[in-house]
Amino acid sequence: MAEQGDGAGQPDYMVIGDTLDRIRDEMNDKFVSLAQNMEQQLVDLRQQLEAEKKVTADLRRQLKNSQEQCEEFKQECSEKSHDLNQINDFYQSNADASAFQKLCADVVERHQALAEQLQNIEYGGDVGPMNKAWQDEIYKIVQHIQGSANASEQAAIVDELKNRTRELENIQKVMNGEQPASVLEDLADQCEERHAAQQGDPMSTYQAPGKIEDANALQDNKDWEALLREFVASPPKGGDDGMQQRNELYLQELGDRIGDLQQVKDILDRKKDENVAQEDVQEQARNLLLAVQQRHTDTESRVQDTVNNNNNDDVQRLNALRDNDTNWRRELGGMVSQVVEHEEEPEEQWWLDKDDKRRKAYDAILTEQHEQDTLMKDAVYLNRELRDEIQEEKTPYTPLYIPIEPINKHRVLGTLYDAGEVCDFLAVVNPEMIDKRAVHRPANTEDPIPLTDKQVWENACLLLSSCKAMALQLPSYQPHAWCNPKHHAPVLIAVLNGLAKERLKNYVNIEKHPEIIRLLTTNELNDDPEKVRHNMTPSEVLKRWMNLTLGRPMNTEMGNMAVDLYNTLRQIDSQFAAQSPTLNNGIMNKGAADKLLDCVANKLHIQHNLETEDLMRVNPKLEELLAARVFDINNGLSKLSDDEKNKYKSFWTDDNPNDDAYLPWLNSQLPPHLKIGNLYRDLSDGIILAHILERSQRGVINWKRMRKQIRHKFDKVANCNYVYDVMKQKFPFSLVGIAGPDIVDGQQKYIHTILWQIMRYQATKKLSELSFGGKEVTDNDILKWSKETHAKLANPRSKTASGFRDRVLTTCVFYLELMKVLTEGDDTVRDDLVNYEVPPLESQSDDNMMTERMANARYAISLIRMHGGDVFILPEDLVTMDQKAVLSVYAAIMTVDYERRTKPVNSNQYNPDASLADLEKAEQAVYGSGGFEG
Numbered sequence: 001m002a003e004q005g006d007g008a009g010q011p012d013y014m015v016i017g018d019t020l021d022r023i024r025d026e027m028n029d030k031f032v033s034l035a036q037n038m039e040q041q042l043v044d045l046r047q048q049l050e051a052e053k054k055v056t057a058d059l060r061r062q063l064k065n066s067q068e069q070c071e072e073f074k075q076e077c078s079e080k081s082h083d084l085n086q087i088n089d090f091y092q093s094n095a096d097a098s099a100f101q102k103l104c105a106d107v108v109e110r111h112q113a114l115a116e117q118l119q120n121i122e123y124g125g126d127v128g129p130m131n132k133a134w135q136d137e138i139y140k141i142v143q144h145i146q147g148s149a150n151a152s153e154q155a156a157i158v159d160e161l162k163n164r165t166r167e168l169e170n171i172q173k174v175m176n177g178e179q180p181a182s183v184l185e186d187l188a189d190q191c192e193e194r195h196a197a198q199q200g201d202p203m204s205t206y207q208a209p210g211k212i213e214d215a216n217a218l219q220d221n222k223d224w225e226a227l228l229r230e231f232v233a234s235p236p237k238g239g240d241d242g243m244q245q246r247n248e249l250y251l252q253e254l255g256d257r258i259g260d261l262q263q264v265k266d267i268l269d270r271k272k273d274e275n276v277a278q279e280d281v282q283e284q285a286r287n288l289l290l291a292v293q294q295r296h297t298d299t300e301s302r303v304q305d306t307v308n309n310n311n312n313d314d315v316q317r318l319n320a321l322r323d324n325d326t327n328w329r330r331e332l333g334g335m336v337s338q339v340v341e342h343e344e345e346p347e348e349q350w351w352l353d354k355d356d357k358r359r360k361a362y363d364a365i366l367t368e369q370h371e372q373d374t375l376m377k378d379a380v381y382l383n384r385e386l387r388d389e390i391q392e393e394k395t396p397y398t399p400l401y402i403p404i405e406p407i408n409k410h411r412v413l414g415t416l417y418d419a420g421e422v423c424d425f426l427a428v429v430n431p432e433m434i435d436k437r438a439v440h441r442p443a444n445t446e447d448p449i450p451l452t453d454k455q456v457w458e459n460a461c462l463l464l465s466s467c468k469a470m471a472l473q474l475p476s477y478q479p480h481a482w483c484n485p486k487h488h489a490p491v492l493i494a495v496l497n498g499l500a501k502e503r504l505k506n507y508v509n510i511e512k513h514p515e516i517i518r519l520l521t522t523n524e525l526n527d528d529p530e531k532v533r534h535n536m537t538p539s540e541v542l543k544r545w546m547n548l549t550l551g552r553p554m555n556t557e558m559g560n561m562a563v564d565l566y567n568t569l570r571q572i573d574s575q576f577a578a579q580s581p582t583l584n585n586g587i588m589n590k591g592a593a594d595k596l597l598d599c600v601a602n603k604l605h606i607q608h609n610l611e612t613e614d615l616m617r618v619n620p621k622l623e624e625l626l627a628a629r630v631f632d633i634n635n636g637l638s639k640l641s642d643d644e645k646n647k648y649k650s651f652w653t654d655d656n657p658n659d660d661a662y663l664p665w666l667n668s669q670l671p672p673h674l675k676i677g678n679l680y681r682d683l684s685d686g687i688i689l690a691h692i693l694e695r696s697q698r699g700v701i702n703w704k705r706m707r708k709q710i711r712h713k714f715d716k717v718a719n720c721n722y723v724y725d726v727m728k729q730k731f732p733f734s735l736v737g738i739a740g741p742d743i744v745d746g747q748q749k750y751i752h753t754i755l756w757q758i759m760r761y762q763a764t765k766k767l768s769e770l771s772f773g774g775k776e777v778t779d780n781d782i783l784k785w786s787k788e789t790h791a792k793l794a795n796p797r798s799k800t801a802s803g804f805r806d807r808v809l810t811t812c813v814f815y816l817e818l819m820k821v822l823t824e825g826d827d828t829v830r831d832d833l834v835n836y837e838v839p840p841l842e843s844q845s846d847d848n849m850m851t852e853r854m855a856n857a858r859y860a861i862s863l864i865r866m867h868g869g870d871v872f873i874l875p876e877d878l879v880t881m882d883q884k885a886v887l888s889v890y891a892a893i894m895t896v897d898y899e900r901r902t903k904p905v906n907s908n909q910y911n912p913d914a915s916l917a918d919l920e921k922a923e924q925a926v927y928g929s930g931g932f933e934g
Helices: 012-092 097-120 128-147 151-176 183-198 215-233 243-272 278-306 312-336 356-363 369-385 409-417 420-429 453-469 479-483 488-504 514-519 529-535 538-549 561-572 574-579 590-603 612-616 620-633 642-651 657-661 663-667 687-696 713-730 740-744 748-771 779-790 807-811 813-822 850-866 875-879 883-902 916-922
Strands: none
Touching: 012 097, 012 128, 012 151, 012 243, 097 128, 128 151, 151 183, 151 215, 183 215, 243 278, 243 312, 278 312, 278 369, 312 369, 356 409, 369 409, 369 420, 369 488, 369 620, 409 420, 409 488, 420 453, 420 488, 453 479, 453 488, 453 850, 479 488, 488 538, 488 620, 514 538, 514 642, 529 642, 538 561, 538 620, 561 574, 561 590, 561 620, 574 590, 590 612, 590 620, 657 663, 687 713, 687 748, 713 740, 740 748, 748 883, 779 813, 779 883, 807 813, 807 850, 813 850, 813 883, 850 875, 850 883, 875 883
16 A cells, blocks of 8 residues: 555645645746747837837948048049149149149049038038148148248258158058057157258168258147147047948847847746757757857957047947857847756755845856856866875865765856855965965854855955955956956966966976976077066976977967877876877877876876876866976976076076065056056056056056157156156155166165055055045054054953054064954954963064064964955064064054944845946956956
8 A cells, every 4th residue: 555645635646646736836837937928029029129220220321421521532542642642743844834833723523523522412411621631731742842042951941741641641540540549649740850851860761852941831730740740649440441341340249149048048948948958958058148148248259340449439349249249149148048057956955055035145146158167167277286194184064065966057156155164275286375274163063054155255255355466467466346246256276277377386496496498498588587488387387397298399289188188298208108008080088087096096106086087088177286296297298408507597596685675566456457466567568557546546647658669778667757757746655766767777775665555555554444534644653553453352362552663563463452442243253262371472583482583473464365455465474573564464454443333234234246247346466447358
């Protein structure tokens, strides 16, 4: 007899059947509602399409007329150039007056025809004044030639007019987007050089046919040169000849999106159909997303071809199209995400799904197909690299998150949304950069519950601020981006990519392996060592190493890294070559993968958790990490001789260790193409300093005064002089004895002085705005605040620091107690994690309880970052009371205090939508259309 269920004595199978029927009905209602919504959207889109077609028809007519008008004006420009050539020919051939008279008559007749033609094609302007001005100019030239005895002066005037015609043609090309706006500066410089020659300047490089002495002509030259300089300051915007083509592309995209919605509806209908294999539905969904991605790439490329890069409106429209396309792909991905999941969810509820609000937060995260594929591979990477057995410090929390199983979008994003495991990964990459003890974790590992919004927010602050201190390039460093469904995926992927690349440096670096010298070219060996060291990233070293070992040119792009690593090991290790099979067609197989992992683990003694499938399925991050570990143990490069070590030691010796405090801070504020490796070389043209000053005070730099194309030292001097003037006039800096050329020449003392003042300005700027109404914050203000704040602590374990050089600061307990006062009530500072018994440091050589001091410093820095403070220091800097580190920490803690006063915690504090407007403007690497985009 069948067992009875709990409800109304019905059998279990009947209860299950009723439940399935109810679910099926609910799903059918949802799909019907979705279909109706889609139908309405299609109707609306068709109506919009019809309206767009009418507008386009009018635009096409206007554009046709506009193009014809442009052609007429271009032809007139060409005719004017021809006029000048004729005058020059008449002058040189001593033509009689009738030839000049005929030319004047021809010009008048041509202008009449031009006016009539422009009227026929609906030109709304009046060309009469322009034509009359040219006729008068021709007449004056003719009269001047006929009445002048100075032939060389007339030749110079004619030459000047011909040059102006050429300059007008170049200005037109700039307006059309055919040439960059920087051409205008070259034209102005050439014009200045030409005018100097026309006045007899022997230093001018221009060969003028004569000297101009006529006062009116000289004044006209000045006016023309001033006009060109005005164009340099404010480049003229071009027209929009590509509007018609862009509108057609936009309309085509609109129609394609209607088709996308129809395909989504078909996919969802087929998913309900029991007769359709789910693998086929998944393949259809994936193909849709990939096709849309390819379509958008093609469309954006075609739109790019119609854009005038010197017209900001055009550029902004292109960027808006790209953003709109990205949002559309994300929306489509959200609609079909459940169809293309990599693995299905198990029936047992996952502990992170216990909080419905929390689950909705990470299920709402939008990803494109390529982002989702990347995250699935990253999940495998983290599963292999965050297992307890390969970490030095085991944590009871890791098994709650790792391994991520099953690997699907829901599990991967849900696991990493806490930011805790990503913080653990950062600690593996750079243990000095973060204290894992500060990271929020579930309170109970036996019966865990998801973290609160506040805890996730603070973990994200800690993670992103630490990445910023490491100078990793991220789309945003704001916690709003981490918690926002549209911004989360790009930020997460950038963090994981950056950390994976940074981790390679632990195994592949020229300081640890000087034999990397063998991989440098002759030119590099003769180049600036610091520049070469900066450019030789681990990925570049691994590429050159494997290519060299395999007998290929070192710049050959890598294919499958696991295959190349396998073949490289066979070249290096003859025993491994004898025991391992040759790959067929360059494809990794199970036998070869097993042999490779066995050699890595048992012969090279490299501890890892890789599995055979990892090498066969292709996971670039895991493969590159494995290659780096093999390179570290056995790279086959011959060691350097003593003579070679002495000859090339500058390639791995840091002659400027004090620069380490500035480079991460600078690079975190620069776009990727401006990332620097040497203060004195890379700051010498003034461009980097201009970016940093702009970040410090928005709008302070007039980018039109900066010279982007550095042709010679004079351009560097001009930039640095301008930057110096900005610092002197707009910032409260002490620049006594410093000048622009000192920056160009890389004077270490002066550059450090400038950077320290900018760093201090940035550290105290927000504090000044929050607490002093914009007035400059002094050291005494900060010390007074610290003493008053510390006095609020009921039972202090540290004495109050009397100044920035008080040795009590070397224990770092004082900083932790300040944070304890600020975060009273939320148990941010845990007493059991603070080493209160540490005595003050007696001297720089005192290493008593240094481990405990460093732990306190690391904990203090992590807590400051967790609460929104940005500090670009290492624990060692704080323990040794480095001046920059001490002031930075004081200012950061004080800023946290005043931010909490002006923005008290409320229910909306951790809502990612609350500050998205601020996020959009705060995270621009280069502001608006200003600055240099590289």
